[in-house]
Amino acid sequence: MHAVQQRENGNRETVVVLRDLTKIYRDFWRRTRIRAVQHLSIEVSRGEVFGLLGPNGSGKTTTLKMLVGLLHPTSGSISILGRSPRSAATRHLLGYLPEESLLYPFLSAREALDFYGQLFDLPAAERRRRVDQLLEMTGLVHVADRPIGQYSRGMVRRVGLAQALINDPDIIVLDEPTAGMDPLASRQVKDILRSLADHGRTVILSSHLLADVEDICDRIAVLYNGRLRAVGTVEELLVHEDRFIVSLPAADTDLLRMITGEIRRRMGSEPEVSHPRRNLEDFFLELIRTAKDTETADFSGASEPGLVAEYLSHGEEDKHTLPRASSRQGNGNDNIADPP
Amino acid sequence: MSTAIDCIRALCHHDTGTSIPMSISAADRSEVRAESVARATLHVAAVLRVTLLDLLRRPIVPTLMYSVAVLIAVMPFIPFLTLGQENRLVRDANLSLILMFGIALSVYAAGTGLYREIHRGGGELLLSKPISPLAFLAAKYAGVIVLLALFMLAATPAFIVSSRASRGLAQVDWRLEGPLLAGLVAAPLLAALIALCRRRNVSQYAALLLPAVTMAVLAVTTPYGHAHPPSGEFRSGYLLAAAAGVGLVLVNIAAIAMTLSTRLSIPVSASLTVLALVAGLSAGGIEIGGLSFLLNALVPDWMNFWILSSVPPASPHLASLFLWNLIQSFLFSSALFILGCLLFWNAEISKKST
Numbered sequence: 045m046h047a048v049q050q051r052e053n054g055n056r057e058t059v060v061v062l063r064d065l066t067k068i069y070r071d072f073w074r075r076t077r078i079r080a081v082q083h084l085s086i087e088v089s090r091g092e093v094f095g096l097l098g099p100n101g102s103g104k105t106t107t108l109k110m111l112v113g114l115l116h117p118t119s120g121s122i123s124i125l126g127r128s129p130r131s132a133a134t135r136h137l138l139g140y141l142p143e144e145s146l147l148y149p150f151l152s153a154r155e156a157l158d159f160y161g162q163l164f165d166l167p168a169a170e171r172r173r174r175v176d177q178l179l180e181m182t183g184l185v186h187v188a189d190r191p192i193g194q195y196s197r198g199m200v201r202r203v204g205l206a207q208a209l210i211n212d213p214d215i216i217v218l219d220e221p222t223a224g225m226d227p228l229a230s231r232q233v234k235d236i237l238r239s240l241a242d243h244g245r246t247v248i249l250s251s252h253l254l255a256d257v258e259d260i261c262d263r264i265a266v267l268y269n270g271r272l273r274a275v276g277t278v279e280e281l282l283v284h285e286d287r288f289i290v291s292l293p294a295a296d297t298d299l300l301r302m303i304t305g306e307i308r309r310r311m312g313s314e315p316e317v318s319h320p321r322r323n324l325e326d327f328f329l330e331l332i333r334t335a336k337d338t339e340t341a342d343f344s345g346a347s348e349p350g351l352v353a354e355y356l357s358h359g360e361e362d363k364h365t366l367p368r369a370s371s372r373q374g375n376g377n378d379n380i381a382d383p384p
Numbered sequence: 385m386s387t388a389i390d391c392i393r394a395l396c397h398h399d400t401g402t403s404i405p406m407s408i409s410a411a412d413r414s415e416v417r418a419e420s421v422a423r424a425t426l427h428v429a430a431v432l433r434v435t436l437l438d439l440l441r442r443p444i445v446p447t448l449m450y451s452v453a454v455l456i457a458v459m460p461f462i463p464f465l466t467l468g469q470e471n472r473l474v475r476d477a478n479l480s481l482i483l484m485f486g487i488a489l490s491v492y493a494a495g496t497g498l499y500r501e502i503h504r505g506g507g508e509l510l511l512s513k514p515i516s517p518l519a520f521l522a523a524k525y526a527g528v529i530v531l532l533a534l535f536m537l538a539a540t541p542a543f544i545v546s547s548r549a550s551r552g553l554a555q556v557d558w559r560l561e562g563p564l565l566a567g568l569v570a571a572p573l574l575a576a577l578i579a580l581c582r583r584r585n586v587s588q589y590a591a592l593l594l595p596a597v598t599m600a601v602l603a604v605t606t607p608y609g610h611a612h613p614p615s616g617e618f619r620s621g622y623l624l625a626a627a628a629g630v631g632l633v634l635v636n637i638a639a640i641a642m643t644l645s646t647r648l649s650i651p652v653s654a655s656l657t658v659l660a661l662v663a664g665l666s667a668g669g670i671e672i673g674g675l676s677f678l679l680n681a682l683v684p685d686w687m688n689f690w691i692l693s694s695v696p697p698a699s700p701h702l703a704s705l706f707l708w709n710l711i712q713s714f715l716f717s718s719a720l721f722i723l724g725c726l727l728f729w730n731a732e733i734s735k736k737s738t
Contacts, residue, residue: 116730132516140509151438159430159433159434160509163510191441
């Protein structure tokens with residue numbers, strides 16, 4: 045099936061379709077060991093950040109591995125741009141970051157990225173350019189020639205993210221992308237992912253960090269025990285339609301007393317009055333930014349969202365100039381629009 | 385057999401998305417096919433290079449390679465200490481050392497390069513890229529074979545020089561063989577110094593074995609100055625054939641270990657590999673006809689490879705025996721590779737603990 049599945053979903057093309065997906069792990073004697081995923085059906089549109097949320101063992105990683113063709117579904121089907129995930133043509137369009145960054149510890153970041161670039165048939169000069177840009181984007185330039193085995197976990201995750209982007213993929217599949225990162229690096233990675241989605245790339249990620257998912261995902265699916273429990277936009281799932289919050293600038297007690305009295309009189313219930321709170325991440329990032337401004341410390345990570353845009357704008361040119369694999373042809377890939 | 389061929393064909397074109405439409409011309413078809421072969425070859429080369437680098441940079445690998453060269457280099461002192469005629473003993477001990485260390489290296493490289501890679505390492509990441517399973521497997525086999533070739537390159541000259549030197553220290557041409565020993569000692573020291581200055585791993589001293597190996601090759605190929613030239617079973621060519629016999633055994637052992645490692649964990653595949661070695665060594669000596677036949681059908685008789693060092697140097701059978709071993713080794717390894725492809729076909733790539 046070569047035709048791209050064109051289903052309108054908020055004026056967006058559906059690029060990933062999971063239909064009644066089931067994965068059963070069996071033991072040596074073919075007896076059922078674990079039902080990891082059961083009858084999962086999900087659709088993801090182009091340019092969307094889609095989050096799989098769930099506790100450990102809920103089937104998130106298994107779903108992502110089936111999505112990139114590493115595991116085979118027991119039943120059901122997966123379609124990525126109308127193709128099987130196991131075809132090499134599909135893999136040209138995918139970027140994948142596993143749960144554990146399974147990189148060769150004795151290679152340097154530069155060597156590793158160059159190696160993964162070779163697997164996408166990128167010419168040497170193009171690989172060098174992309175590797176340099178990705179190293180800069182992920183803030184690893186100063187350690188690019190050190191063996192990955194000497195990196196901290198957060199740095200390894202950043203190399204992992206860079207390798208997932210080496211082919212400028214249309215669909216980026218990330219398993220716990222911010223695991224092991226400090227809040228600053230985590231924020232930077234989330235900014236990169238958001239920026240990628242804004243440039244028409246589809247990001248599918250799993251996490252059990254609720255704040256991360258809420259922060260960047262357009263839509264989320266909640267899995268538990270291998271089954272889909274809820275799916276929708278963050279707004280749809282989290283907003284209490286029957287409640288309102290009214291935020292006021294500093295008000296005197298008389299005014300507050302009058303407002304609450306009126307509410308009590310009209311509705312017959314006691315309104316909650318409290319001071320709004322920042323979340324801990326915002327507070328932490330503000331502290332670090334202040335310290336950075338005053339102490340001019342080395343700043344690691346993607347310092348400017350512009351770097352992502354620069355990398356992707358080259359990528360857009362490449363799609364027309366590079367001898368990309370035949371997979372690029374006829375997959376409906378050329379109609380990626382830059383955001384306004 | 386047809387199932388095996390179908391499987392290989394499926395692996396080659398395994399969902400590569402490069403199936404050629406029937407509507408295009410024959411010339412275009414062959415061009416597309418050539419391009420796809422070239423791309424697969426580049427993939428194999430890239431994975432092979434990384435496999436080799438990854439293995440060479442693990443401290444255990446150069447340590448094994450270096451240890452065998454050092455042990456062989458000190459072997460000539462055995463007859464000096466025992467005042468006997470243990471030249472043969474030294475030569476056979478050297479071959480045994482090469483075999484033992486080579487088996488350890490093969491099993492380690494197979495387990496690390498394949499099983500760990502698939503279930504604990506970068507295989508998951510690698511096979512999410514557009515590379516065919518066949519190219520992945522071929523690169524892994526080739527990487528381990530190239531590693532063994534490097535191992536033999538380091539061990540063989542040391543073996544030849546050591547075996548010749550065992551005839552008596554007075555006959556050693558220190559002008560030529562001295563640098564080998566000096567090089568073996570100097571290599572790790574130099575590597576440690578470089579590591580200290582550049583803050584890199586000492587494990588990279590494998591590359592520094594190269595000067596020592598070069599000097600050893602020089603020592604072997606240059607005529608003796610004042611000592612008697614070696615003759616008979618101490619001629620370089622004869623010793624080289626004996627070492628090559630052991631090298632062929634190692635290639636087969638590595639192929640067994642690799643094939644088992646496509647599915648089995650490191651301890652299980654290592655145990656079964658050693659079992660295959662023992663079975664092959666003892667097959668000829670088992671009196672029970674049926675069992676002996678069965679064992680010989682499953683694994684080659686390793687004694688045929690080892691016997692190269694026992695055939696008289698002037699024997700006309702030496703060359704034919706070596707050729708037969710070479711063919712047998714190639715066929716056995718190829719069969720194991722096909723079996724590996726069958727085992728790897730449709731394998732799920734994931735951590736064992738899900």
